[in-house]
Amino acid sequence: MEHVTIFATSEEAAGYDRFDHGDAQFVFEQLTSVGPNKLVEGSVWAFVDWVLDDLSGLEMCRRLRADPRTRDAHITMVLDEDDPEDRRRAIKAGADDYVIGPLDRKAMLDRVLALYATHQRPSLPQVLDLGELQINVAGEQARWKGQQITLRPNEFRVLRFLAENPNRVLSRQELVDALGKAGDPGYLRTVDVWIKRLRFGLRSAGAGHLLRTVHSKGYVLDLP
Numbered sequence: 015m016e017h018v019t020i021f022a023t024s025e026e027a028a029g030y031d032r033f034d035h036g037d038a039q040f041v042f043e044q045l046t047s048v049g050p051n052k053l054v055e056g057s058v059w060a061f062v063d064w065v066l067d068d069l070s071g072l073e074m075c076r077r078l079r080a081d082p083r084t085r086d087a088h089i090t091m092v093l094d095e096d097d098p099e100d101r102r103r104a105i106k107a108g109a110d111d112y113v114i115g116p117l118d119r120k121a122m123l124d125r126v127l128a129l130y131a132t133h134q135r136p137s138l139p140q141v142l143d144l145g146e147l148q149i150n151v152a153g154e155q156a157r158w159k160g161q162q163i164t165l166r167p168n169e170f171r172v173l174r175f176l177a178e179n180p181n182r183v184l185s186r187q188e189l190v191d192a193l194g195k196a197g198d199p200g201y202l203r204t205v206d207v208w209i210k211r212l213r214f215g216l217r218s219a220g221a222g223h224l225l226r227t228v229h230s231k232g233y234v235l236d237l238p
Contacts, residue, residue, distance in 0.1 A: 017056030018130070020122060021045035021087075023063045023074065030119040038130070040123065047074070048182070049081055052192045053175055058087035059126050061117060062109070064094050072107040079108040082142075083178060090125065092117055142177055144237055147221065149177055158221040168193065169212040172205075176225070176235035185232040209233060 016038040020027070028044035043052055045060060047068050060078055064071040071091055078084040091104035092115035104112050113125065142149040149156045154170050156163040165173065175192040176184065184192075186205040195204075209225070216222050226234050 015039050017041065018059070018126070019043055019050075019052075019054060019056060020059045020061070020126060021050065021084075022061040022117075022122065023066055023071070023092075024061075024116075027061070027119075027122070030122075033123055035127065040126065042119070042122075045074070047077075048179070049077065050083055050178075051188065052194065053171060053178075054083040057130075058084055060084065060087045060089045061092055061122055062089060063092045063115065064100065064104075072103060075104070075107040075109050088126075088129065142174070144177055144180070147177065147224070147237065149174055158216070158219040158224075161219045163215045163219040163221070165215045166211060169208050169215060172208050172212055173216075173235075176233065177237070180235050180237040183228045183232045183234045188232070 015034075018038050018040045020040055020042050021044070022042065023045050025044060027042045030042035032042070033040040043050070045062070047066070062071045062074045062078075066074060075089055075091065078087060078089060089109045091107075091109040091112040093100050093104070093112050094115065096114055101112050113121075117125075140150065140152045142151065146159045147156070151174065154167065156165060156170060156173055163173075171193050172189055175189065186202050189205050189208070190202060209227075213222065213225055216224055224235055224237070226236055228234055
């Protein structure tokens with residue numbers, strides 16, 4: 015089944031139920047100022063509110079276009095009112111189109127489905143090239159200075175999310191949410207196992223210094 019992620023800057027969107035349509039599954043996620051809080055898989059659509067708490071909708075559009083995970087997403091700017099100047103600025107900032115808000119789950123789905131069948135869905139970046147660290151997303155393999163880092167699937171996904179958010183402290187809960195494991199409190203303890211195995215894999219490949227623990231806060235992947 016094809017996975018389609020619908021990101022929205024409204025807090026309500028994170029609670030919307032998924033929608034299955036044919037061989038595609040549409041899942042709603044909240045979009046924050048730091049970008050996607052989960053591993054991005056499949057096609058990406060984004061609904062960005064004109065006014066946000068900590069930055070403008072225009073700046074959010076620019077950030078999405080600069081992020082390899084979302085640069086090819088279909089972005090809809092949700093305007094407060096139908097103002098010609100706001101429409102112009104939205105398109106200039108990188109939005110594909112615009113709509114007058116507010117939008118609910120049905121309105122978002124209707125808009126996505128109207129374009130989904132004809133929308134050219136580019137593939138996500140297949141390789142994350144981070145200098146001496148390379149992550150082959152499609153092949154689920156990671157290398158440090160050309161040497162393969164031996165990892166199990168969950169440890170690979172943890173490394174991938176850390177690498178997509180370098181130099182940022184991520185809590186255990188954020189890692190659980192990123193891997194789509196939310197809802198089971200047992201997974202918070204499992205994070206420690208994932209991190210231990212990831213550390214062993216990195217150390218074996220000569221990259222043991224990359225992963226750092228920040229006491230009582232979480233973990234960070236230190237990259238130049």
